[in-house]
Amino acid sequence: MTDVETQSLLDVAKAQTNCDYTPLTGKHKTYFDLGEIGGVRVFAVRSEMATSTIGGSFATVKDAMAEVKPFAVIMVGIAFGVTEDEKAWILKNWVIGVAHGNK
Numbered sequence: 001m002t003d004v005e006t007q008s009l010l011d012v013a014k015a016q017t018n019c020d021y022t023p024l025t026g027k028h029k030t031y032f033d034l035g036e037i038g039g040v041r042v043f044a045v046r047s048e049m050a051t052s053t054i055g056g057s058f059a060t061v062k063d064a065m066a067e068v069k070p071f072a073v074i075m076v077g078i079a080f081g082v083t084e085d086e087k088a089w090i091l092k093n094w095v096i097g098v099a100h101g102n103k
Contacts, residue, residue, distance in 0.1 A: 009044055013037065026067040029060060043068050
């Protein structure tokens with residue numbers, strides 16, 4: 001996430017929870033504890049660009065799984081290198097399916 005995207009996320013979360021985020025310092029990253037939204041504790045973390053680099057999305061999610069122990073992970077990004085058809089397939093078959101309890 002860029003600085004602008006991060007601030008937008010924090011603003012929306014604050015509007016939902018009526019409280020500011022709390023920083024949670026992990027081993028490699030600082031997590032944003034956004035509070036409880038819809039009965040679920042929500043955290044956000046920023047990763048570097050790319051998937052497999054140090055600090056990239058894979059390493060960030062792996063670290064978050066160990067440190068925050070989330071029930072679910074939602075990754076937000078623009079998926080450089082993935083075609084529009086592939087993005088549509090992923091959204092239809094994976095993201096929406098998981099949201100509705102299908103795997």
